[in-house]
Amino acid sequence: MVDRGTGHVVLRGLTKRYENTDxxxxxxxxxxxxxxxxxxxxxxxxxxGCGKTTTLRMVAGFETPNKGAITVDDVDMLRLPPNKRPMAxxxxxxxxxxxxxxxxxxxxxxxxxxxxxxxLEDAVEIALTSMNLTGFGARYPHQLSGGQQQRVxxxxxxxxxxxxxxxxxxxxxxxxxxxxxxxxxIRLLQRRMGITSLYVTHDQAEAMSLSDRIVxxxxxxxxxxxxxxxxxxxxxxxxxxxxxxRASFLSTPDARPQGxxxxxxxxxxxxxxxxxxxxxxxxxxxxxxxxxxxxxxPAAESGHGIVRSTVYxxxxxxxxxxxxxxxxxxxxxxxxxxxxxxxxxxxxxxxxAERTYLLPxxxxxxxxxxxxxxxxxx
Amino acid sequence: xxxxxxxPSQPTQSAPMKTSRGPAGGPRRARANPSLVVSVxxxxxxxxxxxxFPVLQVLFTAMSxxxxxxxxxxxxxxxxxxxxxxxxxxxxSVAAVGLALAFLFAFVQTRLDVPFKRTxxxxxxxxxxxxxxxxxxxxxxxxxxNGVISQGIFGVPYDIYGLDGLTLALALSFFPVVYLTLxxxxxxxDPSLDEAATSLGAGRGRxxxxxxxxxxxxxxxxxxxxLFVEAIxxxxxxxxxxxxxxxxxxxxxxxITGDYDVVSGAVFSLSLLIPAILVFLLxxxxxxxxxxxxxxxxxxxxxxxxxxxxxxxxxxLAVAVALLIxxxxxxxxxxxxxxxxxxxxxxxxxxxxxxxxxxxSEAMIDTTVMALVAAPLAGLVGVVVAYLVVRKLxxxxxxxxxxxxxGIAVPGTVLGIGFVLxxxxxxxxxxxxxxxxxxxxxxxxxxxVGIVMVLLVRSMPAAxxxxxxxxxxxxxxxxxxxxxLGADDATTFRRITLPLxxxxxMAGLTFAIARSMxxxxxxxxxxxxxxxxMTSQILAEVDGGxxxxxxxxxxxxxxxxxxxxxxxxxxxxxRSARPAPTIGALTTTAxxxxxxxxxxxxxxxxxxx
Ligand SMILES: Nc1ncnc2c1ncn2[C@@H]1O[C@H](COP(=O)(O)OP(=O)(O)OP(=O)(O)O)[C@@H](O)[C@H]1O
Ligand SMILES: [Mg+2]
Numbered sequence: 001m002v003d004r005g006t007g008h009v010v011l012r013g014l015t016k017r018y019e020n021t022d023x024x025x026x027x028x029x030x031x032x033x034x035x036x037x038x039x040x041x042x043x044x045x046x047x048x049g050c051g052k053t054t055t056l057r058m059v060a061g062f063e064t065p066n067k068g069a070i071t072v073d074d075v076d077m078l079r080l081p082p083n084k085r086p087m088a089x090x091x092x093x094x095x096x097x098x099x100x101x102x103x104x105x106x107x108x109x110x111x112x113x114x115x116x117x118x119x120l121e122d123a124v125e126i127a128l129t130s131m132n133l134t135g136f137g138a139r140y141p142h143q144l145s146g147g148q149q150q151r152v153x154x155x156x157x158x159x160x161x162x163x164x165x166x167x168x169x170x171x172x173x174x175x176x177x178x179x180x181x182x183x184x185x186i187r188l189l190q191r192r193m194g195i196t197s198l199y200v201t202h203d204q205a206e207a208m209s210l211s212d213r214i215v216x217x218x219x220x221x222x223x224x225x226x227x228x229x230x231x232x233x234x235x236x237x238x239x240x241x242x243x244x245x246r247a248s249f250l251s252t253p254d255a256r257p258q259g260x261x262x263x264x265x266x267x268x269x270x271x272x273x274x275x276x277x278x279x280x281x282x283x284x285x286x287x288x289x290x291x292x293x294x295x296x297x298p299a300a301e302s303g304h305g306i307v308r309s310t311v312y313x314x315x316x317x318x319x320x321x322x323x324x325x326x327x328x329x330x331x332x333x334x335x336x337x338x339x340x341x342x343x344x345x346x347x348x349x350x351x352x353a354e355r356t357y358l359l360p361x362x363x364x365x366x367x368x369x370x371x372x373x374x375x376x377x378x
Numbered sequence: 379x380x381x382x383x384x385x386p387s388q389p390t391q392s393a394p395m396k397t398s399r400g401p402a403g404g405p406r407r408a409r410a411n412p413s414l415v416v417s418v419x420x421x422x423x424x425x426x427x428x429x430x431f432p433v434l435q436v437l438f439t440a441m442s443x444x445x446x447x448x449x450x451x452x453x454x455x456x457x458x459x460x461x462x463x464x465x466x467x468x469x470x471s472v473a474a475v476g477l478a479l480a481f482l483f484a485f486v487q488t489r490l491d492v493p494f495k496r497t498x499x500x501x502x503x504x505x506x507x508x509x510x511x512x513x514x515x516x517x518x519x520x521x522x523x524n525g526v527i528s529q530g531i532f533g534v535p536y537d538i539y540g541l542d543g544l545t546l547a548l549a550l551s552f553f554p555v556v557y558l559t560l561x562x563x564x565x566x567x568d569p570s571l572d573e574a575a576t577s578l579g580a581g582r583g584r585x586x587x588x589x590x591x592x593x594x595x596x597x598x599x600x601x602x603x604x605l606f607v608e609a610i611x612x613x614x615x616x617x618x619x620x621x622x623x624x625x626x627x628x629x630x631x632x633x634i635t636g637d638y639d640v641v642s643g644a645v646f647s648l649s650l651l652i653p654a655i656l657v658f659l660l661x662x663x664x665x666x667x668x669x670x671x672x673x674x675x676x677x678x679x680x681x682x683x684x685x686x687x688x689x690x691x692x693x694x695l696a697v698a699v700a701l702l703i704x705x706x707x708x709x710x711x712x713x714x715x716x717x718x719x720x721x722x723x724x725x726x727x728x729x730x731x732x733x734x735x736x737x738x739s740e741a742m743i744d745t746t747v748m749a750l751v752a753a754p755l756a757g758l759v760g761v762v763v764a765y766l767v768v769r770k771l772x773x774x775x776x777x778x779x780x781x782x783x784x785g786i787a788v789p790g791t792v793l794g795i796g797f798v799l800x801x802x803x804x805x806x807x808x809x810x811x812x813x814x815x816x817x818x819x820x821x822x823x824x825x826x827v828g829i830v831m832v833l834l835v836r837s838m839p840a841a842x843x844x845x846x847x848x849x850x851x852x853x854x855x856x857x858x859x860x861x862x863l864g865a866d867d868a869t870t871f872r873r874i875t876l877p878l879x880x881x882x883x884m885a886g887l888t889f890a891i892a893r894s895m896x897x898x899x900x901x902x903x904x905x906x907x908x909x910x911x912m913t914s915q916i917l918a919e920v921d922g923g924x925x926x927x928x929x930x931x932x933x934x935x936x937x938x939x940x941x942x943x944x945x946x947x948x949x950x951x952x953r954s955a956r957p958a959p960t961i962g963a964l965t966t967t968a969x970x971x972x973x974x975x976x977x978x979x980x981x982x983x984x985x986x987x
Binding site for chain 1: 411853855856858859860861862863864865866869873874877878
């Protein structure tokens with residue numbers, strides 16, 4: 001990553017309550033603190049309605065926060081209108097100007113900034129080339145495919161060389177295959193240009209593959225800010241563990257957490273697992289098990305559980321298994337299609353202790369997953 | 379990557395440096411930007427001076443001691459009570475007949491399988507461009523005491539003056555706009571609803587009664603209200619066709635121009651203002667609310683077109699009305715070339731000589747120039763109002779929209795009298811002339827400033843409506859994208875918004891031209907010997923019984939209007955020679971600007987051919 005040394009974004013206590021909303025309800029964004037390092041690719045991830053777009057639009061200047069501060073490189077952004085902020089935004093709907101050609105769309109921002117009018121043609125051409133849009137300059141947005149339109153939108157934002165790039169679900173209108181390709185291109189481009197990027201999505205695969213760090217949000221607050229691998233393996237809460245990837249949460253009343261570790265007796269074995277610092281009492285803790293870190297073998301008699309459902313997906317097969325600790329989801333890689341376990345089969349289970357994590361239940365019951373449904377739905 | 383390395387001269391610091399130029403202040407300050415303040419100020423000034431102040435003057439005058447005397451007179455005198463009753467009766471009968479005509483033509487277009495539908499459509503919208511007096515005068519020639527048809531063909535001494543003639547003239551003048559609205563609604567009705575009703579066992583008549591009519595009810599209601607208001611506010615037709623049947627607008631006109639009694643004029647016109655505003659409020663807060671629910675989204679399938687015996691009867695009725703319209707317009711043209719239309723039918727060019735080279739030429743030029751000044755201003759201010767309402771003033775917007783739309787809701791007579799009251803004398807403030815006299819003999823520029831103001835206020839509402847409806851179809855993220863690329867509000871408006879709503883702007887402009895050229899009731903109070911306006915010249919000719927001259931005026935006026943509209947379209951087509959953004963049915967971005975549906979605001983001119 002090129003460190004341009006600019007684009008250090010700081011959000012402090014950012015709060016937004018929309019007018020005409022129930023004053024008793026929590027604000028759309030509730031006291032957000034965030035440090036985005038210069039050149040970093042940061043993703044806001046969370047369920048629908050958690051305040052991602054609102055946060056992004058406050059940074060862009062399209063919404064005014066009720067409280068809090070936004071600075072970029074120590075310059076207060078809140079006193080600047082959107083057009084004076086050193087940022088460019090890529091919209092979910094692309095928001096291309098339909099009456100301007102592709103070239104004029106990309107040149108639009110450069111023409112407004114007098115100091116950049118010289119060399120405008122070259123800059124636009126280069127931007128178009130870098131987006132594989134050579135030769136499209138004379139076309140109009142309605143003559144492009146959705147993917148091409150999105151490239152134009154990207155080129156239009158990038159050509160401004162802003163300190164900060166803002167993306168609001170820019171890929172959600174594309175089909176799955178193309179989305180993956182665009183994901184790679186955005187990542188590559190951002191790495192090379194080193195522009196600080198704030199990216200909103202509710203697609204975890206997008207967040208995992210693009211981000212330097214992920215911010216997981218839930219009803220206006222931050223649940224966790226961490227690198228993708230940490231968010232997956234060491235979620236800060238049951239909510240995060242549940243939201244990112246799939247997981248089963250088992251109650252383990254005999255757990256004895258101590259100093260970040262915990263000893264648990266699970267499926268006839270004593271294991272030692274990592275524990276969240278707040279997971280101090282067994283009866284308020286849950287053990288998170290990812291479906292791929294549990295192995296399933298058919299048992300002649302007894303065993304640890306009974307297969308309740310079998311879902312064959314080609315590359316994997318998902319088993320929902322009923323155990324004494326609750327329902328567990330197990331996912332087996334590269335299954336033999338001829339030898340799937342039938343529903344009702346008794347099985348023995350073994351978990352990879354290193355891949356499980358003991359979490360506090362969390363005070364807010366509303367964010368707690370429905371334990372029965374967790375394994376089945378996610 | 380190449381994007382960066384290719385322009386190394388670009389200092390990476392440039393962006394943050396940009397930030398240091400911002401104004402100081404708290405978060406709120408980001409909202410207050412100069413172009414917004416200026417445009418709000420200009421709009422308020424235009425509406426305040428051109429609409430609110432004059433109308434308030436009418437109110438104040440009516441509330442003054444003399445005014446209250448006149449009010450007592452109005453309420454107490456049986457003659458005046460009859461005038462009020464006449465006005466209401468006229469409004470109701472025009473509304474009923476006009477609505478029936480509009481529905482008849484819309485029904486034929488959408489539900490019948492009959493020939494010459496296209497021709498019928500064109501004939502039905504012809505009256506929109508007709509100047510005031512044209513219809514009424516032609517009716518007098520055809521059906522008056524010495525009518526070419528009544529006396530000449532049937533030999534009956536029929537007297538068209540009065541309620542019957544007025545109803546016919548007004549209904550024919552104003553039904554086209556309602557027809558266009560209904561036509562749009564009926565075309566958007568989803569035929570699958572009919573199919574659903576049929577599959578549930580309902581017959582044609584029953585479907586019409588229980589499915590179609592209820593869905594059209596809001597459209598019918600608003601058409602009725604519109605016709606009612608237009609009918610009671612109209613001045614030209616009662617002056618020509620009224621006879622002994624006096625209505626409020628004519629009474630107010632006579633009070634001012636005949637008796638020089640401005641106070642009574644104000645009181646009479648005020649009693650027009652009250653029902654007009656009530657209807658406006660009803661329309662805005664009751665009928666419009668219902669519209670949303672009654673028309674389903676995208677129509678699917680094709681409606682069943684009827685060819686039954688009943689259909690042919692309905693068709694015959696429509697054809698008869700269409701023939702009447704054709705005869706009336708033929709009379710106008712023929713009358714313009716006849717020595718004394720209906721009496722001495724010798725061919726002559728003297729009427730056109732009079733209009734084109736005599737006194738009329740002055741009026742022709744004055745009228746056209748003033749329309750050409752007022753119409754673009756009305757279009758521009760209207761679009762700015764629309765922009766403010768939709769995009770910039772989420773809270774005060776509706777109020778602004780309301781005031782702007784009053785420009786059309788306030789009867790012309792009221793506005794005209796208001797201008798007389800407000801601007802005949804200079805407006806002094808602390809001994810200093812703030813606004814010089816704009817009306818009457820001593821007015822600046824021969825009163826043309828006042829006239830242009832009235833035209834501006836009168837034609838702006840259509841531009842506002844057109845602008846609002848097309849702005850609602852542009853996704854706000856288009857504006858935000860522009861801001862995010864560094865454009866301030868004024869730049870965004872100029873480079874993005876204006877080009878995108880140009881079709882709507884043109885529709886508004888076309889309407890404004892037609893309206894400015896043909897409007898009479900406010901203008902007739904404002905003309906001075908220095909400023910001649912064609913419509914008030916026509917009034918003088920009709921008054922003097924010189925119908926030939928009046929018809930020639932009407933012909934010339936219609937030609938000018940059509941010519942100007944054609945010119946506007948030509949210019950527009952030329953400028954958009956490059957691929958127009960006719961996106962409509964594409965992807966999400968496309969949703970930004972679907973083709974603008976022709977808005978039909980109150981009293982609008984159709985923009986489709
Ligand atoms: N203009 C508005 N007025 C009132 N409430 C709003 C407005 N915009 C958003 N909200 C509310 O604020 C909350 C956060 O909305 P926001 O758009 O930020 O969610 P999001 O995280 O972007 O969701 P999604 O993933 O669905 O886009 C929601 O509860 C939403 O209903
Ligand atoms: Mg969102």
